[in-house]
Amino acid sequence: MTYFEKPVLGIESSCDETSVAIIDGANILANQVASQIEMHRKWGGVVPEAASRAHVEAILPMLTEALAQSGLRLHDLGAVAVTNQPGLVGALSVGVSAAKALSIALDIPLIGVHHLEGHLLSILSVEPDLSACLPMLSLVVSGGHTELVRLDGLGRATILAETLDDAAGEAFDKAARLLDLGYPGGAAISKLAESGDPKRYALPLGVRDDPAHFSFSGLKTAVLRLVQHEGERLDRAGLAASLQHAIIEALTRKLLFWLSESRVQTVALVGGVAANTALRARLSAQCAREGVRFLVPPPSLCTDNAAMIALAGSLRLAAGERSDPTELDVFPSAPLPGSPRDY
Ligand code: KG4
Ligand code: ZN
Numbered sequence: 001m002t003y004f005e006k007p008v009l010g011i012e013s014s015c016d017e018t019s020v021a022i023i024d025g026a027n028i029l030a031n032q033v034a035s036q037i038e039m040h041r042k043w044g045g046v047v048p049e050a051a052s053r054a055h056v057e058a059i060l061p062m063l064t065e066a067l068a069q070s071g072l073r074l075h076d077l078g079a080v081a082v083t084n085q086p087g088l089v090g091a092l093s094v095g096v097s098a099a100k101a102l103s104i105a106l107d108i109p110l111i112g113v114h115h116l117e118g119h120l121l122s123i124l125s126v127e128p129d130l131s132a133c134l135p136m137l138s139l140v141v142s143g144g145h146t147e148l149v150r151l152d153g154l155g156r157a158t159i160l161a162e163t164l165d166d167a168a169g170e171a172f173d174k175a176a177r178l179l180d181l182g183y184p185g186g187a188a189i190s191k192l193a194e195s196g197d198p199k200r201y202a203l204p205l206g207v208r209d210d211p212a213h214f215s216f217s218g219l220k221t222a223v224l225r226l227v228q229h230e231g232e233r234l235d236r237a238g239l240a241a242s243l244q245h246a247i248i249e250a251l252t253r254k255l256l257f258w259l260s261e262s263r264v265q266t267v268a269l270v271g272g273v274a275a276n277t278a279l280r281a282r283l284s285a286q287c288a289r290e291g292v293r294f295l296v297p298p299p300s301l302c303t304d305n306a307a308m309i310a311l312a313g314s315l316r317l318a319a320g321e322r323s324d325p326t327e328l329d330v331f332p333s334a335p336l337p338g339s340p341r342d343y
Pocket of ligand 2: 115119142271272303304
């Protein structure tokens with residue numbers, strides 16, 4: 001599997017990060033990210049209208065900074081890759097409009113990229129040769145997604161397990177809110193968990209006997225009950241550690257089931273929750289024990305970024321795919337290429 005022959009510009013604006021990246025082959029020359037987290041924090045979540053407006057303000061400064069970081073000029077770019085699905089429609093439109101304008105003005109090809117495919121292919125930052133890791137089991141864990149995917153090639157993805165309710169990142173975020181740790185709370189929970197005992201509180205692990213589903217909504221209820229019952233006695237660090245432990249166990253057990261079923265030699269961990277140190281350590285140790293390769297991008301490429309969009313787009317461009325710059329549309333939900341359902 002090869003990369004597009006010229007530098008590719010990547011643009012990501014599907015949720016609350018405005019990001020512009022430039023790659024050359026699999027080399028990431030620049031990856032600029034403007035996060036809106038501070039702005040959304042005061043509302044306790046992402047406000048779509050505010051997100052769109054912030055993307056409009058950030059997109060050109062990010063482009064300028066990405067060019068400066070890469071040392072390239074606009075005319076050195078060979079193609080543009082942009083997230084066009086799934087995500088907040090207003091937010092996606094900002095990135096897609098910018099990408100179309102660049103494609104037309106510079107007369108270079110355009111390619112629309114599925115956000116989840118971007119996360120899946122973020123592992124190209126640590127293993128540029130996709131064919132060397134196929135077939136692969138990939139755990140996609142973020143604020144909006146919890147999916148275990150089997151990847152057999154570009155656009156050949158099969159969802160083996162998905163969540164019935166909350167995403168893993170949502171479980172972190174909701175518990176963090178109950179503990180007054182702010183939004184988003186994954187990083188804050190994991191910091192607090194460092195000084196806590198993961199066995200302090202017994203928390204539910206979701207659906208155990210159903211290999212095709214995760215469930216994390218019971219965790220939020222259990223945390224709420226503990227916060228209400230324990231009051232002043234609550235061991236906050238113990239609860240953070242126990243919650244993190246429950247999420248990691250639920251993810252690891254399902255992964256191990258599918259690993260024993262599918263005989264793949266590579267496991268990948270991607271998405272914002274993949275920035276979690278304890279989860280990385282647990283899966284890394286488990287994969288070593290199972291004798292399979294474990295791939296995880298650096299934390300900066302786990303959370304939303306345009307480098308992963310450029311990498312995925314580059315493979316598709318090299319395969320001859322193009323999007324029409326006058327017609328590329330945005331979609332709030334969309335099937336992951338190769339899978340029959342909407343995400
Ligand atoms: O991929 P991402 O940036 O955005 C989505 O597409 O959702 O993921 C954001 C999610 C949030 O739920 C956040 O709490 C979680 O990733 N997250 C973490 C950590 N860093 C970010 N969860 C656990 N531990 C972390 N260190
Ligand atoms: Zn994401």
